[in-house]
Amino acid sequence: MSYYFSKKLHVTFEKAMSRVIEELRLEGFGILTEIDVTETLKRKLNVDFPNYTILGACNPPFAYRALQAEPNIGLMLPCNVVIRELADGEIEVSAVDPLASMQAIQNEELQIIAKEIQEKLKKAIDNS
Template structure:
């Protein structure tokens, strides 16, 4: 499993066990989980839409983040590192990591470019409202 912007694999465990294991392994490498977004719960609450379990963990290694911020203060736009733990429609648990090297390249997919353009417009409106 891999994309131009991430890499990962299918794990043989329950969804909750995968969350726990990923968190523990991140800690071993100096990462803490700053954010834990339960996408499935949010979509259920806000849109009454069901989907398999899907969580986005925002992982941060403080010493590395500090060095990055000193070198480039705007790098915070790309932080923290996202880790996705999700259950697919077949019930398999996927763990995916944002590829830090992706900041050096663009995602070469037209649908992503269109989405990026929409997001840019929204951000420009936010900026104009400030």
């Protein structure tokens, strides 16, 4: 089982970002964090790196259910979504597979929640 799923887009990086954020919103996710890896690496290491952003996406009702089922699950939240520019100029959008992430935790209720979140994340990525 892969730990993520992804899709390539034939749009600009900026357009991919806006599409992904909108599709996540339609599935009930808000963006808690937005890390511009490209800018951070330039500022901290003075290196050039292709466009790469990590979005921390959260669906509050699912986060609440997960926290009730497993109080320490916050260690694995939020769901990370990566938008990155590939060498050929294409844009790849990837999301962590919550079902794969939860395999390490022996909690049946959490597996059920992870499956539901997986479906919503996949739909958001597929529709981007």
